[in-house]
Every structure is written in structure tokens, then in C-alpha cells.
Amino acid sequence: MFIVTAKEMYDMDRLAMQEIGLDGKLLMENAGRAVAWKVMRKISQTDKICVLAGAGNNGGDGFVIARTLLDHNYHVEVLQVVPNDKVTGDAYDHKRIYEKCGGQVVPYETGSIQMVKEADVLIDAMIGIGIKGEVREPFASLISLINAEQSYVISVDIPSGVPADEGGESFHAVQADYTIIIGAPKQSVFLPYTASYYGEWEVVSIGLPTFIFKRLTSKGMWQLEDVKKTLPKRQLFDHKGNHGRGLIIGGCKEMPGALSMSVQAALKSGAGLIMGASSLPVIQMIAGNCVEATYSALSATDGYLDNHSEINLDSYDAIAIGMGLGRKECTKDLVKYVIEKATCPIIIDGDGLYHLSQLLPQINERTHPSVITPHPGEMAMLLGVSVRELLKQPFQYAKEFATAYRVYVVLKGRYTIVTSPEGVQMVNPTGNPGLAKGGSGDVLTGIALAMVMQKQSLLQALSNACYIHGMSADLLVQHQHSEHDLLATDVINGITDVYRTISSSG
């Protein structure tokens, strides 16, 4: 599934009309009818429905929705929020068709507030992706009224008032219960400050050909069907070498568990062979948790790894470094050494990212792939901006960093964004707040290492890792756990169910 900015959506529209000959009225018909079918599945025939229509094409969709509902004997009326002369073009044509089919259009006036109050279902077709600046009257008051009422609110394309793109912060918008998105989700579906306005959401197709999306956007949402298509399969005559040899370097005296979780998660996700490298006390503490792994004891001073020359980096398909490593000068040297010497893909996480802020020239010079897996705090630190600023434009910032330093960026969060050095972006939809707990990131790094070592493109490998990690948490919360008691080690064990579910669902 593709993700678009408002500009990309308008460009697609233009291309569809000018180059293919799909005209605007037809697209509006497709949009309105597709939305109406979704609406019918959510409401009952006895509901009193009020469609609030604005002046633009979003309002035009509203007239098609109303006509379709009317034709199926629903009790529907349109409240036109703008004067007649503002409804023009395709929207005007669809208004006329609706009226010719017997539809009622009630002009907006103070008395029509009653219409909103009496409705069981409000269909918000006031403003779509064409919003400019702050919402004006009477939209602003209507939005307050809608939000204060108990009726079921369905927004068309986007809750009116919510910006389509990242970047904005202050806005007054409809709080929808359900949003039916037209064509493709906009960036604001995935942002922390706008996502909740959408309520439950779904996307409907309006017949724009896939090649148009491919040509105009490089953002998408990774879905189960993508995982099924790209996940490495195990063949009858496979041996462990076919599924990669991985090295995981991490752990210090205060954080031995981080390494343990990454090692376990990597093996559980399908890695062929995993070597965990840390100090002897750390290894002695964790080896019993995962007897399938091999371990390499490195020298340490005061509980922190201190000697990079002991590590042989040559015989691995991928290396992960940083989980629970510590923020000492000696551990920075270790990270620097791996960045400079590793001739396979590397994944840098945790304290490795802390050190990376002083190793940016070195990462830039790598000729083999590099992956970073920051949470927003780590990403903001690397970019030298505040977390608040980063979260206003996560797509933009992740892309800036990925393309500037030629790295894969896995910017973690409710909707983790994976960005390739070319700027292609994949959003992961799985996961829940049960993952907001120490150790979840270490598990993700282990899964990511296992994926990166096996035969898939790196963007696919990292998207699959995020999907599996989140899906494990989702299945666990649906079946045996709650978001409160879920532990990172549960997420490792839950990988079993993820694979069983994926393989049994065809």
C-alpha cells in the first residue's frame, strides 16, 4: 500500500486525468460510491444520517455518498456548509445529480445546527486534503459541535481540519470514529499528533492505476502480504550456512540482558548461526538463556569491553553492535573499529548510536551497507534537533539522515519508518504499547540481524523485522497477555506464533 503527500495525490489525479483520460467526475463517483459501501457496513438502516458537505471535491464526494445511501433507502440529508455559489465543477455536477435523484440539500444557517444534533451518524465531507491555514467559520464552530456530540462520526478521506502532510502542529479538527481514506493514506495517518483524529481507518480504491503510484511516490506501508512474499523460505536441503552467520557485540556489567535478548531473538527468527561477543562475566551470566548460540569472550576494563583487536569480523554475513554496550571511550573505539573494518552489513543500536554521533565521517565512508535503529530520542540526538521537532516531520528527518550518510534508518515508534539510502520509505503498521518497555529494541535488533543475513533486499529485510516484532506483540496481547505485563522476552517467544500464523494463512 502506498502512502502519499497531498501534492503527490494531486499529481496522481492530474496524471490520471491528463494522461490516461480518467476524468475528475468519474474519480469522484468512484470515491463516493466506494466510501458509501464502507459506510453501509457500519450503520443501520434506521439511523438518521447527516452528510456535511464543503465546497471542494471532498464535499463533492459527500454528494455521491448521499446519493448512494439514498438509493439504498437510508435516511440521509446533506447539510451544505457553504453558499451555493461556492459549489462548482465536479462537485456541482454531483450535487445536481443527487438532487435529481430526489436528494435534499439543506443550506447552512444557524437553525441547521439542530440537524447536526439530531443525527445518529455524521458524515464529514467538509474539508479534505485541500485545507489551507486555520479552519475558518462556520467550519470551526461546526467542528467543535461535532466533537461535542455523541453521534457516530465518519470522515471522508481525512478528518476535516487535519493536515494531510507532516510538519503542522496546531490545528482544530474533527475527531472521527472512523475514517475512510480515498486512494492512499496520507502521512498524517502515521504521526503521533494527528493519528488519533482518524479513529479506526480504512483505505478505498478509486481506480487510480498502480503504475501511477509507483511513478509518483516512494513511500509505502508494509503489509502481511508483503511479508509473505519476501520472507526467506527454508528449503528441504538447506543447511545452517544458508541462513547466515551473525555476530552480536554488546553487553556490559550493568546491561548483560540486552545482548542475551538480541541473541535469542536472532536465533528464534531464523538465523543460521549466532555468535555473541562480550566480556566473560556477561557471557557466563547469559549463556544459559540461549545455549544454541556460541560466545566469544573479549577483554574488559571495569566491566566494559576495551580491546577491539581481538575481534575477528571476517566470517560473518552481518554484525550488530551496541545493545547494552556502555558509553565509555573504550566502547566507542570498538564501534569505530566495526564501522571501519566490517565488510558485511552492520546494524548499530543502543549505545552504538550514542557513539555514532562522533563517528559520522566514518559511517559515511563505508562501502558496505549500514543500518541504524534509533528511537526518536536517539534520532534527534544524531540530527541535533529536539525530539518534538523530529516528531513533527519524522519522514523528512529520517530521509535526510538516510540519504546524507547513505545508511538504512529504522526510526522506531508506534509506526516505525524504515528508510533506505535512496530515500524509499516503508511504514510498519504492527505493534502496540505493550512494546513500550526496556528490551523491546534489543529484540528488534536481533530479528533485524536475522533478516539482514538472509536473502532479501535490505529494505525488505528491515521491514519484515519490524513487522514480525510488532505482530508478535499483537498476537500475544490478543491471546495470552495484556499490554501491561508483556515483556521483551515474551516477544521473542511470540515469534513462534508469528511464523505459524504466516505459514498457515497461505
Ligand SMILES: NC(=O)C1=CN([C@@H]2O[C@H](COP(=O)(O)OP(=O)(O)OC[C@H]3O[C@@H](n4cnc5c(N)ncnc54)[C@H](O)[C@@H]3O)[C@@H](O)[C@H]2O)[C@@H](O)CC1
Ligand atoms: N484523486 C483524488 O485524490 C480524489 C480526491 N477526491 C476528494 O477531493 C479532496 C480534495 O479536494 P479539493 O482539492 O477540492 O480540496 P478540499 O475539498 O479538501 O478542500 C478545498 C475546499 O476547502 C476550503 N478550505 C480550505 N482551507 C480551508 C480552511 N482553512 N477553512 C475553511 N475552508 C477551507 C477551500 O476554500 C475549498 O473550498 C480529497 O480530500 C478527496 O476527498 C475525490 O473527489 C476523488 C479523487
Ligand SMILES: Nc1ncnc2c1ncn2[C@@H]1O[C@H](COP(=O)(O)OP(=O)(O)O)[C@@H](O)[C@H]1O
Ligand atoms: N506504543 C508503541 N506501539 C508500537 N510499538 C512500540 C510502541 N512503543 C515502542 N514500540 C516499539 O518497541 C521498540 C522499542 O525500542 P527501544 O525504545 O529502542 O527500546 P529499548 O532500547 O528499551 O529496548 C521499537 O521497536 C518500537 O517501535
Ligand SMILES: [K+]
Ligand atoms: K473530511
